[in-house]
Amino acid sequence: MYEVEVKVSADHDVVRDSLESVGATHVESVEQEDIYYDAPDRDFAQTDEALRIREERSATNRCDDEAGTTDTRLTYKGPLIDSDSKTRQEAETAVVDPEQLRDILNGLGYDPAATVRKERERYTVDGITVTLDTVEGLGEFVEGELETEDDIDSARDRVLTILTDLGLDTDDQIRTSYLGLLLADE
Amino acid sequence: MYEVEVKVSADHDVVRDSLESVGATHVESVEQEDIYYDAPDRDFAQTDEALRIREERSATNRCDDEAGTTDTRLTYKGPLIDSDSKTRQEAETAVVDPEQLRDILNGLGYDPAATVRKERERYTVDGITVTLDTVEGLGEFVEGELETEDDIDSARDRVLTILTDLGLDTDDQIRTSYLGLLLADE
Numbered sequence: 539m540y541e542v543e544v545k546v547s548a549d550h551d552v553v554r555d556s557l558e559s560v561g562a563t564h565v566e567s568v569e570q571e572d573i574y575y576d577a578p579d580r581d582f583a584q585t586d587e588a589l590r591i592r593e594e595r596s597a598t599n600r601c602d603d604e605a606g607t608t609d610t611r612l613t614y615k616g617p618l619i620d621s622d623s624k625t626r627q628e629a630e631t632a633v634v635d636p637e638q639l640r641d642i643l644n645g646l647g648y649d650p651a652a653t654v655r656k657e658r659e660r661y662t663v664d665g666i667t668v669t670l671d672t673v674e675g676l677g678e679f680v681e682g683e684l685e686t687e688d689d690i691d692s693a694r695d696r697v698l699t700i701l702t703d704l705g706l707d708t709d710d711q712i713r714t715s716y717l718g719l720l721l722a723d724e
Numbered sequence: 725m726y727e728v729e730v731k732v733s734a735d736h737d738v739v740r741d742s743l744e745s746v747g748a749t750h751v752e753s754v755e756q757e758d759i760y761y762d763a764p765d766r767d768f769a770q771t772d773e774a775l776r777i778r779e780e781r782s783a784t785n786r787c788d789d790e791a792g793t794t795d796t797r798l799t800y801k802g803p804l805i806d807s808d809s810k811t812r813q814e815a816e817t818a819v820v821d822p823e824q825l826r827d828i829l830n831g832l833g834y835d836p837a838a839t840v841r842k843e844r845e846r847y848t849v850d851g852i853t854v855t856l857d858t859v860e861g862l863g864e865f866v867e868g869e870l871e872t873e874d875d876i877d878s879a880r881d882r883v884l885t886i887l888t889d890l891g892l893d894t895d896d897q898i899r900t901s902y903l904g905l906l907l908a909d910e
Contacts, residue, residue: 632820634820646763
């Protein structure tokens with residue numbers, strides 16, 4: 539399974555109008571706070587790895603969740619296994635007690651290195667997920683995303699078409715993560 | 725809060741009869757599998773720390789749990805802060821996906837070092853928890869346990885009294901953890 543993702547910088551007010559006209563459905567709105575950690579034994583920036591605690595608070599009702607519930611996940615991202623397909627090992631689990639998890643990482647010698655806070659509005663249209671991200675310290679972005687078993691080119695075309703239909707200029711794609719953009723800003 | 729704990733080696737069949745006669749109540753029976761990890765950056769045996777994944781499967785109904793459910797917890801134990809009271813920092817959280825958690829630790833460079841498997845039958849009598857442990861590779865043990873705000877001596881006396889009432893010889897206390905006993909056996 540591959541995930542094709544295209545991200546551009548864009549004014550949300552303009553995009554919201556277009557979303558309605560292309561028949562997109564609002565899925566959910568969430569707030570995410572990501573804490574990225576430094577390791578005690580190696581430099582994750584050099585090894586191209588990441589360790590993250592994500593706390594996500596739902597701002598709207600989801601199917602089986604009340605509004606305002608918080609979900610905590612611990613994620614490890616390994617280095618690129620294949621640079622062409624941008625495949626990397628990723629392991630993630632939900633965790634019940636975020637405070638204890640921070641204490642565990644602290645005890646093991648991991649230090650909080652950077653925090654990324656954002657609001658995400660998720661929409662779906664023609665099977666593609668369109669996300670309106672407002673990132674603290676960085677501004678407004680729109681992401682188009684589609685999973686595919688094998689046909690990356692076709693999936694990419696579909697994502698680009700939707701973003702163009704929404705009036706976005708896909709020539710100005712942003713390939714850096716929000717964490718990368720924030721660290722570059724410092 | 726202090727936890728007073730006394731552990732002895734004992735034949736469970738004999739203890740079970742005594743438990744009935746002192747009016748103990750069976751609380752739960754569980755199976756635990758503990759995986760202890762080696763760190764990539766230091767020797768936990770030297771630093772007196774531990775990182776553990778515990779998977780616990782309930783063998784009997786508990787209040788809000790169906791029989792046979794599995795509970796996974798990640799625990800970090802720091803070095804002794806105060807050797808008199810045996811106080812150490814401990815941080816623990818329940819985790820939803822044990823397989824992903826193992827992958828996260830593996831990615832970070834932690835290696836499984838030892839596994840402790842045991843069956844625990846928990847009873848309560850006069851506020852004291854009495855646990856019958858059957859530890860794979862080590863045999864049968866009985867633990868008496870009581871939490872106290874401050875009066876450690878009195879709590880200790882109460883635990884020793886119950887164990888004596890159960891016909892156990894508290895002169896032969898075992899102060900080593902099951903992990904320590906298993907590693908000493910190797």
